[in-house]
Amino acid sequence: MSSAFRKPEILALARRDGRVTVDDLAARFGVTAQTVRRDLAALCDSGQLGRVHGGAVVPAATANIAYSARQALNRGAKGAIAAAVAGDICGGATVFLNIGTSTEAVAAALLDHRDMLVVTNNLNVANILRGNDGCAVIVTGGSLRPSDGGLVGPLAMKTVGEFKFDIAVIGCSALDADGDLLDYDLDEIGVSQCVLRQARQRFVVADATKLDRAAPARIASLSEVDAIYTDAPPPPALARLCAGWSTRVVVAPA
Numbered sequence: 683m684s685s686a687f688r689k690p691e692i693l694a695l696a697r698r699d700g701r702v703t704v705d706d707l708a709a710r711f712g713v714t715a716q717t718v719r720r721d722l723a724a725l726c727d728s729g730q731l732g733r734v735h736g737g738a739v740v741p742a743a744t745a746n747i748a749y750s751a752r753q754a755l756n757r758g759a760k761g762a763i764a765a766a767v768a769g770d771i772c773g774g775a776t777v778f779l780n781i782g783t784s785t786e787a788v789a790a791a792l793l794d795h796r797d798m799l800v801v802t803n804n805l806n807v808a809n810i811l812r813g814n815d816g817c818a819v820i821v822t823g824g825s826l827r828p829s830d831g832g833l834v835g836p837l838a839m840k841t842v843g844e845f846k847f848d849i850a851v852i853g854c855s856a857l858d859a860d861g862d863l864l865d866y867d868l869d870e871i872g873v874s875q876c877v878l879r880q881a882r883q884r885f886v887v888a889d890a891t892k893l894d895r896a897a898p899a900r901i902a903s904l905s906e907v908d909a910i911y912t913d914a915p916p917p918p919a920l921a922r923l924c925a926g927w928s929t930r931v932v933v934a935p936a
Contacts (some may be wrong), residue, residue: 782853850881
């Protein structure tokens with residue numbers, strides 16, 4: 683297969699999964715890693731992909747990648763992160779879980795926890811926690827986002843405002859070098875910001891791929907949260923910022 687045929691397929695894979703790696707592409711096409719790097723360099727130079735260590739990602743955009751692709755992306759890392767978060771949540775807590783595949787992994791990790799109240803604007807989280815008869819679940823209501831089962835808008839925010847959470851666990855679509863949590867949907871961001879105001883402890887779940895991505899709108903800064911749970915150490919500059927803010931960094935390798 684020539685480069686002219688590989689490049690469209692590489693783009694399709696990147697748009698489906700959010701990123702591609704040199705090793706996976708070399709195995710897929712039966713070519714050398716050097717050949718793949720040349721293809722990726724051409725796609726990055728044309729602005730169609732963005733360079734990251736070991737591969738490339740879809741560049742900054744105004745829309746998130748598909749929910750099914752996010753479910754598959756870095757699944758092992760999300761499971762390890764979720765287990766670390768669940769270990770820091772005690773029975774009897776009132777917890778909020780927001781929209782996202784990482785928070786859905788946290789919900790699965792909480793299936794053995796007892797005497798908990800979970801409030802969520804994520805129908806997938808509610809469905810997962812149906813399997814835990816020791817957990818009461820409240821769904822916020824709001825405008826349904828069919829693409830991923832998220833509930834957003836004024837009604838969701840009003841419901842959140844009725845609670846004081848022991849712990850809020852939120853995800854994000856991207857995390858920049860300044861420590862800002864970023865996302866795409868302003869209605870979703872409004873709910874997440876309201877959740878952070880209503881929580882005694884604030885946990886962020888973000889696998890390392892979030893550092894390779896960009897999104898246009900800001901949720902909050904890591905300076906405003908108690909801990910970030912991830913699967914790889916953050917870049918040194920970001921680690922120093924977190925230390926200065928007293929934001930705990932929990933690394934849970936897959």
